Amino acid sequence: MVEKVAAGTRERLLAAAERLLLTEPYDExxxxxxxxxAGANPAAVHYHFGSKEALVGALIEDRLGPLWAEGLAGATGGRDSVPAVVDTILAPFLELASDPLGRLHLRLLARFVLGRHLTSWRGPWFRMDSWAKLLPELAPAEAKRRWMLAFDLIIMRFGTPEIEEHGMPGPALTALRDFVVAGLTAPGEQR
Known part of the structure; x- marks a missing residue:
């Protein structure tokens, strides 16, 4: 019973943060x-998450993680699989960019990733170790660097006001995809 109440409070906190962040700037x-x-005790965020940053990190992971989980569950490593993995990554970004709530999630993701906020990610697709395994021909540190650069670029492009207002034009999406694939598959430091 206590776990059910805690789970309910946690979800109410996530939903309340999401509602507030739709209308107010993050810092406010x-x-x-x-x-x-959320109708919760003033200490509930600290009890359930530890900090505002961890709450927002959990919100991002909770709302965005499922969008990638299914498509990436069967991802295999190696250069040949990179184009399909990049397509799987980009598809939810396109969908999110077309919806006001999705754009909020993208803005929050951009704030965290590009701002290098520290949070404890739980899901495998929010940790670079999982991504590095998809480039087995590279040394793990090199693979992580490449994935970080790829995500920085994707998140930065989808986080621009231009994309929020008008979407990602086809040629821009193709160029982004091709550039990311080329960067991930280029020869580099071998294992």
């Missing part, structure tokens, strides 16, 4: 406001 949404909007 306080932990106290999230707790009040």
């Amino acid at each position: 949404v306080s932990v106290r406001a999230v707790c009040a909007a």
Whole structure:
């Protein structure tokens, strides 16, 4: 029973943070406001997440993780699989960019990834180790660097106001995809 109540409070906090962040800038949404909007104890965010950053990290992971999990579950490693993996990564970005709530999630993701906020990611597709395994011909540190650059570029492109307003034109998407694939598959430091 206690676990069910805790899970309910956790989800209410995530939903309240999401609602508030749709209308207010990140820096103006306080932990106290999230707790009040969720009808929770003022210390609930700290109890369930530890910090505002961890709450937002959990929100990002909770809302975005399932979009990639199914497509990436069967991903195999190696240069030949990279184009399909990149397509699997880009598809949810396109979908999210066309929806106001999706754009909020992309903005939050951009804030965290590009701002290098520290949070403890739980899901495998939010940790670079999982991605590095998809480039087995490269040394793990090199594979992680490449994936970090790829995600920085993708997130930066989808986080621009131009894309939020008009979407990603086909030629721009093709160029982004081809550039990311080329960067991930280029020869480099071998294992």
